[in-house]
Amino acid sequence: MAERGGFGRGFGGRGDGEGGRGGRGRGGGRGDRRGGRRGNKSEEEKWVPVTKLGRLVKSGNITSLEQIYLHSLPVKEHQIVDALTKDLKDEVMKITPVQKQTRAGQRTRFKAFVVVGDGNGHVGLGVKCAKEVATAIRGAIILAKLSVIPVRRGYWGNKIGLPHTVPCKVTGKCGSVTVRMVPAPRGAGIVAARVPKKVLQFAGIEDVFTSSRGSTKILGNFVKATFDCLMKTYGFLTPDFWMETRFSNSPYQQYTDLLSKQATKAILPPTEEIPPVEV
Amino acid sequence: MSGRISVPSNYLTLWCCYLLNYLCFQISVYLCTSGMGEVILGMPGQWAHDYREKADHYTSKIGGLPDWPDLDIPVSGKLLLCDLCGGKLCLMAQIYAPLSMAERSIDERVIYVLGCMKKDCGSNPQSWRVLRLQRCKQDIESKDEPLKAEQPEEESTSVAEDKPTSQSSSVKVCDDEDSDSDIDLDDLAQALEQAATLASNSKKQDGTKHTRKIVEGPVAKKLIYDLTTPVLPCFYIYSQRNSSEGRMDKANFVGGSSISLKEIEKSSGNESEGESWEGEAYEYDKALGADRTYLKFKKQLDAYPEQCFRYSYGGNALFPVANVPKPGACKICGSARRFELQLMPPLLYFLQEASDDSSNFSIDGWTWLTIIIFTCPKNCCSGTCDEKSGNSCRCIVEEEAIVIQDD
Numbered sequence: 217m218a219e220r221g222g223f224g225r226g227f228g229g230r231g232d233g234e235g236g237r238g239g240r241g242r243g244g245g246r247g248d249r250r251g252g253r254r255g256n257k258s259e260e261e262k263w264v265p266v267t268k269l270g271r272l273v274k275s276g277n278i279t280s281l282e283q284i285y286l287h288s289l290p291v292k293e294h295q296i297v298d299a300l301t302k303d304l305k306d307e308v309m310k311i312t313p314v315q316k317q318t319r320a321g322q323r324t325r326f327k328a329f330v331v332v333g334d335g336n337g338h339v340g341l342g343v344k345c346a347k348e349v350a351t352a353i354r355g356a357i358i359l360a361k362l363s364v365i366p367v368r369r370g371y372w373g374n375k376i377g378l379p380h381t382v383p384c385k386v387t388g389k390c391g392s393v394t395v396r397m398v399p400a401p402r403g404a405g406i407v408a409a410r411v412p413k414k415v416l417q418f419a420g421i422e423d424v425f426t427s428s429r430g431s432t433k434i435l436g437n438f439v440k441a442t443f444d445c446l447m448k449t450y451g452f453l454t455p456d457f458w459m460e461t462r463f464s465n466s467p468y469q470q471y472t473d474l475l476s477k478q479a480t481k482a483i484l485p486p487t488e489e490i491p492p493v494e495v
Numbered sequence: 496m497s498g499r500i501s502v503p504s505n506y507l508t509l510w511c512c513y514l515l516n517y518l519c520f521q522i523s524v525y526l527c528t529s530g531m532g533e534v535i536l537g538m539p540g541q542w543a544h545d546y547r548e549k550a551d552h553y554t555s556k557i558g559g560l561p562d563w564p565d566l567d568i569p570v571s572g573k574l575l576l577c578d579l580c581g582g583k584l585c586l587m588a589q590i591y592a593p594l595s596m597a598e599r600s601i602d603e604r605v606i607y608v609l610g611c612m613k614k615d616c617g618s619n620p621q622s623w624r625v626l627r628l629q630r631c632k633q634d635i636e637s638k639d640e641p642l643k644a645e646q647p648e649e650e651s652t653s654v655a656e657d658k659p660t661s662q663s664s665s666v667k668v669c670d671d672e673d674s675d676s677d678i679d680l681d682d683l684a685q686a687l688e689q690a691a692t693l694a695s696n697s698k699k700q701d702g703t704k705h706t707r708k709i710v711e712g713p714v715a716k717k718l719i720y721d722l723t724t725p726v727l728p729c730f731y732i733y734s735q736r737n738s739s740e741g742r743m744d745k746a747n748f749v750g751g752s753s754i755s756l757k758e759i760e761k762s763s764g765n766e767s768e769g770e771s772w773e774g775e776a777y778e779y780d781k782a783l784g785a786d787r788t789y790l791k792f793k794k795q796l797d798a799y800p801e802q803c804f805r806y807s808y809g810g811n812a813l814f815p816v817a818n819v820p821k822p823g824a825c826k827i828c829g830s831a832r833r834f835e836l837q838l839m840p841p842l843l844y845f846l847q848e849a850s851d852d853s854s855n856f857s858i859d860g861w862t863w864l865t866i867i868i869f870t871c872p873k874n875c876c877s878g879t880c881d882e883k884s885g886n887s888c889r890c891i892v893e894e895e896a897i898v899i900q901d902d
Contacts, residue, residue, distance in 0.1 A: 264800045266793065266840040267901050268862045271847060290784025290902070292793070312772045327775055345777050355780070359790075362782035435772045471859070 263295045268468060273299050277471050281338065285366050285450075287466045294361035297340075301364070306332040306357050309414060309439065311349055328352035329439060332360040333418025340364035341415065341443045343436070367419040368449035372399045380422040384452055388445025391437035392430035395445050400425045411435050412442035419446055534737040537590070537804040539845055543729035550731075552605050552628075553591050557803060557842060559729030561586045561607050564628070566889050574893065575724075577611035577622050584609035584624060585725040588804065588838060590732070594874065601874060603630040603889075608838065608868065608896065610861070612725050617860025620898040625868050628891045631876050728849035732803060788817045792865075796839065803845070806836040809872070813837065815864045815899055822895050825871035832869035832895055839865055840901075864901040870894045 265271045270293045272278050281300045284291060291297060297304070309329040316323045326349045333339035342360025346352035370383025380402055387396040395412060400423040406416045408426040416424060432438045464470075543559060550556060552564040563570055577584055588608040594601045607626040616622035780790045792815040796802065805813060812819075812834045822832040843861055876890040 262800065264841045264844055266796055266844075267864070271844055274844075292785045292789060310772050312775050314775050314777050316777065325777065327778065342782070343778055344780060359780060359782050362785055365783070434774045436775050468862075 263293075263299075265293060265295070267292045269293075270296055272467055272471055278467055281364070282366070283467060286464075289467070291362055291364070294358045297361040297364050301334055301338060303334050304332050304338070304361070304364075305334065305418070306330055306360065307414070307418070308353055308356075309411065310435070311352065314345060326352045327436075328356040329436065330356035330360045331415050331418050331439075332357065332364065333415075333420070335418060336420045337367050337369065338364050339367055339415060339419040339443070339446060341439065343440075365443075365447050366450055367421065367446050368452075369421060370399065372401045372423070377402075381424050382421060382449055383454060386445050386448045386452060388441045388443070388448060390440035390444055391434060393432050393434065393437040393441040394429045395438070395441040396427045396429075397445050398425040398427070399423075408442075409438070411438055415439060415442045415446070533807065534810060535806040536735045536737050536799055536802040537732040537806065538735050538799070539801055539803055539841075540731040540733045542849070543731065546726050546729045548729070552589075552603070555588075555590045555732040555734070557588050557730055557732060558727035558846065559586060559589075560724060560726060561589055561609075564603065564605070564630075564889065566891075570626075570891060574624065574626060574891070575609065577613070577616055578624075579616045579619055579622050580611060580613050582611060582613060582616075583724050584611055584622075585727055587623075587727065588842075590804070590806070590836065592806065592808070592835070594808070599631075601629050601631065604628070604874070606836070606868065606870070606894075608866070612727075612860065614860040618862060618900065620896070623866065623896045623898055625870075625894040625896045626891055627870055627874075627894050628889065629874065629876075630889045728846055730845065730849075734806070735799070737799065737805070786817070789815050796841075801841050802839050803842040804836055804838045808835055809833050812867050813865070814867075819867070819899065820897060822869035822897065825873070825875060827877060827892065828871060828873055828875040830872055833872045835868050835870045837865050837867040838863075862901045864899045867897045867899070868894060869897070 263270075263274065265274045269278070269284070269289055269291065273296045278284065278300070281297070284296075284300075307330065309331055311326050311328050313324045314327045316325070325345050325347050327343065327345045328349070330342045330344075330353065331339065332342070340360040340363040342356040342358065342363060344352050344355035344359055346355055368383055369379035370381060371379055372381050381399045382397045383399070385396065385398050387394055389395075400407065402423055404423040404425065406413050406421065406424055406426075408416060408424070409428070409432070412426065412428075416426075426442075428438065428441070430437075430441075537555065539557075543556070546558065547560055549560070550562050552562045554562065575584055576582065586607060587610045588606075590606045590608075591604075592606050593604050605628050607628065609624045609626065611617065611622035613622075779787050781787065782790070785793070792813055795813055822834075824831050840863075843863075847859075871892070871894065875892070876888070877892055
């Protein structure tokens with residue numbers, strides 16, 4: 217039998233993978249940090265997918281996140297998002313201590329808010345509490361990647377160039393905070409408070425007017441309300457979507473048929489050519 | 496900062512505080528686990544050279560053909576057929592799981608997990624069958640099982656005089672959230688006493704301890720010429736204990752972020768615009784597609800990403816979803832079945848990788864997240880066994896499997 221890939225690499229690879237993690241970028245300022253996946257290829261290869269979607273992504277049958285969004289498949293592994301997106305940047309928005317009163321004094325944990333995005337229509341927000349700061353950040357990055365959503369952009373007026381603003385007025389709510397986003401003309405920039413501005417920058421929206429209401433001092437809710445607002449951009453039915461949908465097979469059905477070579481009565485996918493009939 | 500506790504005046508609490516740093520991990524584990532639950536992981540070993548090669552019934556393996564020991568009565572046909580379609584079941588996993596309990600020890604005990612590969616049956620839980628085959632012996636053997644899997648002593652601490660060593664070093668790791676409940680100091684003292692008694696008990700007589708034979712591969716690679724039964728790609732299993740919390744942190748590391756702690760402290764110091772994040776409270780993990788239970792499941796998986804099954808006799812299963820149906824009762828003795836082992840998704844991934852070449856079947860019909868196997872706690876026999884006369888007999892009993900699907 218030909219040699220199998222997985223196991224041999226699995227045994228030897230464990231030691232190798234842990235060595236390549238030392239180089240984390242250091243630098244001042246609060247700018248965006250690029251996800252440094254370039255040097256860590258060995259870790260990606262060690263991903264053993266758990267869900268069916270993960271197996272499809274790993275085998276290369278699914279090539280873009282849009283196929284996943286089209287069928288609303290839940291993403292349960294962050295490696296899926298890593299594999300399907302390029303240049304996903306992440307940034308820690310805030311780390312706050314969260315305290316709980318116990319009999320032996322106060323127990324402090326750290327809550328990390330991380331936003332990930334590629335600046336071109338995909339953004340995710342992750343919140344994680346943990347006893348150590350590093351654990352909280354790591355966990356929040358993973359949760360943010362699990363929550364990556366598509367953001368719809370549109371035009372304010374003339375449809376010249378690429379979409380730059382929200383397609384319509386949308387509003388999102390979390391707790392008592394409501395955030396309303398209104399389309400803005402080109403050059404207006406993101407007119408928002410510092411905290412939601414970051415999320416909108418990661419989403420790839422260039423111009424927008426925002427208005428907020430409620431107790432925006434609770435910045436956790438403020439950020440989540442902005443994120444909720446972005447989620448709704450694709451939920452809004454505009455006249456572009458009035459045409460009837462042509463339904464296609466979910467990747468689960470599509471690839472089950474293709475991969476079952478044995479079945480003689482397999483349903484042929486429509487892209488296959490019909491062999492010529494001999495007269 | 497988390498470890499800082501003001502020095503109390505009470506002697507008991509003072510003693511507990513010294514131990515807290517060492518024992519916090521172990522004690523929280525004792526509060527979480529139900530006594531004898533240590534988890535043994537089945538990790539993938541070598542591939543078989545031929546998928547139909549014969550091993551012995553002491554081998555733990557995935558796929559291939561089942562190795563029946565010498566049976567007085569051969570395994571009846573209908574146990575090997577699918578309930579739904581009537582076709583032949585194929586062996587998914589064969590696990591050698593001997594037991595040594597206080598009253599009796601069962602050395603020859605094997606668990607076979609059989610499944611149907613047809614497309615429609617694969618997602619239906621009724622097509623799975625679990626068989627437990629054992630030889631009942633009357634004589635009680637010596638307590639020291641010569642075949643131990645591994646002896647990870649590196650985590651044993653030497654704080655208290657009668658500190659449990661072998662048990663504490665190989666216990667299941669709990670989550671942050673579970674162990675974050677208040678460790679009340681009285682409970683701590685109680686738990687320490689319990690731990691001490693457990694240790695002394697374990698040294699006097701073996702508790703319910705389970706051993707596993709490490710198998711590198713069968714010596715005689717004979718082939719079984721049974722071409723009618725469908726066969727999955729075959730590989731052997733070696734066992735490993737589930738340990739080391741530190742490993743989980745490393746496994747969770749995503750090789751992407753280049754954020755350092757210094758930057759965070761700098762950024763948090765730059766709060767000059769009058770924003771202060773107030774009113775934050777503890778929040779459970781949540782993502783768009785994954786809930787808290789699943790995230791905990793995934794965290795355990797990420798610690799050992801290649802684990803094929805988790806074995807924990809009488810321990811707690813790792814549920815990926817919250818509502819899991821309860822197991823039924825044993826058909827022979829009527830006692831409620833107990834968790835023994837569960838199959839994990841990396842198994843499916845390995846089988847799929849291997850099956851790309853051969854086109855006998857499709858495993859794509861299988862979309863389970865985990866298969867949890869419950870067995871009778873009394874290891875009862877099927878009734879034809881005559882224990883009083885001291886004869887050793889082999890019996891085969893059907894057990895229960897709960898399949899949790901991946902939606």
